[in-house]
Amino acid sequence: MALNLNGCVEMIHGGGGRASAELIRELFAQAFDNEWLNQGNDQAQFTLPAGQVVMATDSHVIAPLFFPGGDIGSLSVHGTLNDVAMSGAKPCYLAASFILEEGFPLADLKRIVDSMAKASREAGVPIVTGDTKVVERGKGDGVFITTTGVGVVPEGLYLSGDQARPGDKILISGSIGDHGVTILSLREGLGFEADIGSDSQNLALLVAAMLEAVPSIRCLRDPTRGGLGNTLNELAQQSGVGMQLEEAAIPVREPVRAACEFLGLDPLYVANEGKLIAICPAEHAEQLLAVMRAHPLGQQAAIIGTVQEDAQQFVQMRTQFGGQRMVDWLNGEQLPRIC
Amino acid sequence: MALNLNGCVEMIHGGGGRASAELIRELFAQAFDNEWLNQGNDQAQFTLPAGQVVMATDSHVIAPLFFPGGDIGSLSVHGTLNDVAMSGAKPCYLAASFILEEGFPLADLKRIVDSMAKASREAGVPIVTGDTKVVERGKGDGVFITTTGVGVVPEGLYLSGDQARPGDKILISGSIGDHGVTILSLREGLGFEADIGSDSQNLALLVAAMLEAVPSIRCLRDPTRGGLGNTLNELAQQSGVGMQLEEAAIPVREPVRAACEFLGLDPLYVANEGKLIAICPAEHAEQLLAVMRAHPLGQQAAIIGTVQEDAQQFVQMRTQFGGQRMVDWLNGEQLPRIC
Numbered sequence: 001m002a003l004n005l006n007g008c009v010e011m012i013h014g015g016g017g018r019a020s021a022e023l024i025r026e027l028f029a030q031a032f033d034n035e036w037l038n039q040g041n042d043q044a045q046f047t048l049p050a051g052q053v054v055m056a057t058d059s060h061v062i063a064p065l066f067f068p069g070g071d072i073g074s075l076s077v078h079g080t081l082n083d084v085a086m087s088g089a090k091p092c093y094l095a096a097s098f099i100l101e102e103g104f105p106l107a108d109l110k111r112i113v114d115s116m117a118k119a120s121r122e123a124g125v126p127i128v129t130g131d132t133k134v135v136e137r138g139k140g141d142g143v144f145i146t147t148t149g150v151g152v153v154p155e156g157l158y159l160s161g162d163q164a165r166p167g168d169k170i171l172i173s174g175s176i177g178d179h180g181v182t183i184l185s186l187r188e189g190l191g192f193e194a195d196i197g198s199d200s201q202n203l204a205l206l207v208a209a210m211l212e213a214v215p216s217i218r219c220l221r222d223p224t225r226g227g228l229g230n231t232l233n234e235l236a237q238q239s240g241v242g243m244q245l246e247e248a249a250i251p252v253r254e255p256v257r258a259a260c261e262f263l264g265l266d267p268l269y270v271a272n273e274g275k276l277i278a279i280c281p282a283e284h285a286e287q288l289l290a291v292m293r294a295h296p297l298g299q300q301a302a303i304i305g306t307v308q309e310d311a312q313q314f315v316q317m318r319t320q321f322g323g324q325r326m327v328d329w330l331n332g333e334q335l336p337r338i339c
Numbered sequence: 340m341a342l343n344l345n346g347c348v349e350m351i352h353g354g355g356g357r358a359s360a361e362l363i364r365e366l367f368a369q370a371f372d373n374e375w376l377n378q379g380n381d382q383a384q385f386t387l388p389a390g391q392v393v394m395a396t397d398s399h400v401i402a403p404l405f406f407p408g409g410d411i412g413s414l415s416v417h418g419t420l421n422d423v424a425m426s427g428a429k430p431c432y433l434a435a436s437f438i439l440e441e442g443f444p445l446a447d448l449k450r451i452v453d454s455m456a457k458a459s460r461e462a463g464v465p466i467v468t469g470d471t472k473v474v475e476r477g478k479g480d481g482v483f484i485t486t487t488g489v490g491v492v493p494e495g496l497y498l499s500g501d502q503a504r505p506g507d508k509i510l511i512s513g514s515i516g517d518h519g520v521t522i523l524s525l526r527e528g529l530g531f532e533a534d535i536g537s538d539s540q541n542l543a544l545l546v547a548a549m550l551e552a553v554p555s556i557r558c559l560r561d562p563t564r565g566g567l568g569n570t571l572n573e574l575a576q577q578s579g580v581g582m583q584l585e586e587a588a589i590p591v592r593e594p595v596r597a598a599c600e601f602l603g604l605d606p607l608y609v610a611n612e613g614k615l616i617a618i619c620p621a622e623h624a625e626q627l628l629a630v631m632r633a634h635p636l637g638q639q640a641a642i643i644g645t646v647q648e649d650a651q652q653f654v655q656m657r658t659q660f661g662g663q664r665m666v667d668w669l670n671g672e673q674l675p676r677i678c
Contacts, residue, residue: 016565016669017608018668018669021668041500043428044394045492048387052386056434057468061472087384095394096396097396098398128394133399133676135483136675138477139479141474150392162379221380225359331357335354336473337474339472
């Protein structure tokens, strides 16, 4: 028997019987192929190095499923690896669970699964266990993927969103808004995505290089949904501090800036999938910047602001024209289903 | 600001901004409340005891969301805890990720989340990290929940589906078919569920008691989707053995038997959510049975068959009338969206 890749997902693929086993064997197990998945049990067993263990989970519901720079498969690997890495951890293992809609083309599913497998192999983090469910036509939307990652924090490190201190410097690893603008433009048929593309990428190696050089980093976070503006507000609130940003220092690529202007979007609130915010003591900021710029994933890195004392935990920004504005929490929603 | 529990899930709750933060704080964080979740980061950090680490993940798409004996919330906790426990591991931490449909009543979501919190507290396994996404009306079905669990296997144990050996005895921890019949009856408005109810429960303590008394157990597996019949075929194939079952020994509650007859279902293929299959060397089977029966979750436990040499890996059964039948892989699907 063989899975017919010209066919579609059927309810029977979620029934736990012969058809489920076939889908798992011929599609998932073949693409992800590793000793832990091949244990063939309902769970994976592995060893972890000593240290604090980190776990992160993310459901991915992005629409459309395929986009310049990636697809839901690669995104679902990068997204969770990055959440693990932001603790300073080395990601070690991934779990993946699929909710498929009846009628979804199996060829598209294979393309997505192959893309996940590639992203996982490039990161050196195997997908060791998983699950598949099928829902009726009209009760899902093609495919949703939930990934969960575990990793281990090297001895002696503790990074957390509550560690920012007045005087600390705020860095970003590269240009903002690429992912969100790509998805919106593609969805609306605007054509901007031809010059942009999602920045979806695995940040774990950049994080490792940064921490090796500057172990005093206070916290890391990737500004995904809600963008840079909202993520900085999260960090300010968690640490009980204010922030002062310099708009001129925040890297925004020209086509992203143009698209945001056309669309009436503020790039500060547009999602990123391959950038990180780092906060570190001022005396190490230049060194950290140099390390980031020397890394392929941080070439456009910049110091974009300073943490300051502020009982009201305001994030403020000096604009390019020299004015001062508030960078508030995102109140509305710029873009649904961006990841 | 407060979340309006008379309201519904809106797209903005998935936007990563203020409304998302409110939903997380006032609904999820309040119900799950624990030191790891309260770290407030995009990942949780914790320590694990030494030993083999186990990870399992499951997406839950059951319809209807509420049923006699549980709901999608408690099921999503039990289901994943049980997958972890079947390796012999003690479950330690859970992650939970939600895909919500726009328009889903927040009061129902709160009921589900409270039920998860209760199941997690009763099991002593905290939900330490999570995610929430929202999809448009008609692109989901109320709520889907993906849970991922990690646990640790005590030193010296190795259980796996490939460890069954000819001569071993096959045990079941209690009556089969309760969960699947409850859901189908409820869905079809047949009324059988009034006398039945799902068997959804956390099996981890039963597993611990079994392994303490009989560490020679070869493998454990919970017969969920596909039921006892399909799960035994999985184990037979994985171990490269055959199996001989005794129909008379397999516990089926009377109302389940009656409902199955009425519905034309074979209880062997009906899903369970609180039962386990154990395979152990024949010389320890009686002792294992006694331990299981002495435990509240195994009072109806029974020895239901024997592993035998069989190159064709057939699962066969002596019927109550003395005949012999094949218990094949489940070919069709008895019940969609059963978990």
